[in-house]
Amino acid sequence: MSTLEKHIIAAAEPFDRIDDSTFAEKFDRFKDARLILIGDASHGTSEFYTARAAITKRLVERFGFNIVAAEADWPDAHSVDQYVRHQTTVSAAESLNAFQRFPTWMWRNQEFKEFIEWLHRHNGDCPESEQAGFYGLDLYSLGASIRAVIDYLDKVNPDAAQDARKRYGCLQPWIEDPAQYGLVALKLGEAPCAEGVRKVLNDLLIRRLEYARKSDGAFLDAEMNAQIVRDAEEYYRALYHDPDLSWNLRDVHMFKILSRLLETKGSKAIVWAHNSHVGDARYTSMGMSRNELNIGQLCRENFGKDVVIIGCGTHTGTVAAANDWDGKMEVMKVVPSLEDSYERVMFNSGVPRFLLDLNQHKELTQMLMKPRLERFIGVIYRPATERWSHYSKAVLPKQMDAYVWFQESKAVIPFETDQPQFPPAVDETYPFGL
Structure with missing residues (x-):
């Protein structure tokens, strides 16, 4: 020994x-x-x-x-x-x-x-x-997060909800397979949807106090989902031109969400x-x-x-x-x-x-x-x-x-072994999925 x-x-x-x-x-x-x-x-x-x-x-x-x-x-x-x-x-x-x-x-x-x-x-x-x-x-919930932000804004500010629909509409063709958005952005050499998703998040944060008074804890959920859309857009653009950057963007996003949760006193x-x-x-x-x-x-x-x-x-x-x-x-x-x-x-x-x-x-x-x-x-x-x-x-x-x-x-006990049939996703950790 x-x-x-x-x-x-x-x-x-x-x-x-x-x-x-x-x-x-x-x-x-x-x-x-x-x-x-x-x-x-x-x-x-x-x-x-x-x-x-x-x-x-x-x-x-x-x-x-x-x-x-x-x-x-x-x-x-x-x-x-x-x-x-x-x-x-x-x-x-x-x-x-x-x-x-x-x-x-x-x-x-x-x-x-x-x-x-x-x-x-x-x-x-x-x-x-x-x-x-x-x-x-x-940050892999692009479609669900877009829906959550719009649903929230429909309740507290219908005009802002309409603006969000227009801005998020840029991503609509790639909602089911957002990695394809990264390919398009790479070919175009630009970020076609970046400004729009940033504006939705910024507008939400500018009106934080107003919205929070109207909806109590629901604002945090909307804010986090808007942050996800903003960060996911950047993440999918990075997938093909810089895989190391995409990993970093993902973990920076996770840290941002965690830090936001820790803002509450006593957390x-x-x-x-x-x-x-x-x-x-x-x-x-x-x-x-x-x-x-x-x-x-x-x-x-x-x-x-x-x-x-x-x-x-x-x-x-x-x-x-x-x-x-x-x-x-x-x-x-x-x-x-x-x-x-x-x-x-x-x-x-x-x-x-x-x-x-x-x-x-x-x-x-x-x-x-x-x-x-x-x-x-x-x-x-x-x-x-x-x-x-x-x-x-x-x-x-x-x-x-x-x-x-x-x-x-030993292995976990799963509810099922078959997986949902969605378009193949390109993850930054493929093929290891970390």
């Missing part, structure tokens, strides 16, 4: 069952943070979902965290938010019907359903001002997203080689010591993923982790499940500072080309503050 493995064994905080209260209690050390980002190494691993749910429950229930912000589209998440806040009569399962874009299993799964049922019960015992909400940070947020988004990009090949940033980096740069980043990893097992974008979900075997990877170092310790606090063990931290491979499985998994498709270099102790390890893991 190597010296490194001995140090990991000494530092590891083992646990058995995630649903045992002693698991979530391990994270009480982070209770004074304002922002806790919980990452996962795949979008289809049951243990990652249940672990972050257990951590989140404890932080919400005991330490006043009141925002759960996820790598999900705002309009879809809004349906869940209404359910957990008792603002609708639909069931948990019905609230999840909003998630109809590939990959549906990312949110339409049993593990997530059980979490929002818990949050619904928790909020039922709280005054409205103390309830925790669920929000989406992503404390938990972020659920992939390790590639929450692990500080400056200490991965994303930042070191490709000049990419992410929400984890932006949170640290703007909120400093108020931020804690927790990652999850696994050695082998099964995962819910697809072979291709918009493809059918499959339960796939996870190939055992590669030599020279952080996952293999954790596996070699022989401890099946543990928490590793990367800030508390100086000698171990120093030994882990050597850049190693780290596995990133998104909604697409290609085991045959795993080294090149799913591994990237990272410096784990700089990338994260803590790491939750599962030697073996």
Whole structure:
């Protein structure tokens, strides 16, 4: 056994069952943070979902965290938010019907359903001002967000609604497949719809006080959707001429939405997203080689010591993923982790499940500072080309503050495996879907 493995064994905080209260209690050390980002190494691993749910429950229930912000589209998440806040009569399962874009299993799964049922019960015992909400940070809801903005303006200012219809009408030909707008913009060498979508957002913000008086909390929803349309227009233009920029635009957008949510006095947020988004990009090949940033980096740069980043990893097992974008979900075997990877170092310790606090063990931290491979499985998994498709270099102790390890893991339990038949979307993380 190597010296490194001995140090990991000494530092590891083992646990058995995630649903045992002693698991979530391990994270009480982070209770004074304002922002806790919980990452996962795949979008289809049951243990990652249940672990972050257990951590989140404890932080919400005991330490006043009141925002759960996820790598999900705002309009879809809004349906869940209404359910957990008792603002609708639909069931948990019905609230999840909003998630109809590939990959549906990312949110339409049993593990997530059980979490929002818990949050619904928790909020039922709280005054409205103390309830925790669920929000989406992503920008893939162009059509739904346009409809939401216009519906809102129809109620508070019909003239402004007509102006928005005209300005958003520029995007109408590409609503079903907005990536095609990026191709058209590239060919034209211009941004045909940019000015219009910016004006809708600016006009909304100029009248913020007036609208907020008329509609209470509905203004925030309209503002966020207008922000999505504005940022999505720019994002899709960047897809073809600068993929690295498109990644940055997406994570900057997620940070903007999160920052807006944190403007409320007393707000404390938990972020659920992939390790590639929450692990500080400056200490991965994303930042070191490709000049990419992410929400984890932006949170640290703007909120400093108020931020804690927790990652999850696994050695082998099964995962819910697809072979291709918009493809059918499959339960796939996870190939055992590669030599020279952080996952293999954790596996070699022989401890099946543990928490590793990367800030508390100086000698171990120093030994882990050597850049190693780290596995990133998104909604697409290609085991045959795993080294090149799913591994990237990272410096784990700089990338994260803590790491939750599962030697073996299993796939989430999806509501369905077939995916909606929409036009093939070109995502900036294709074919890996992070």
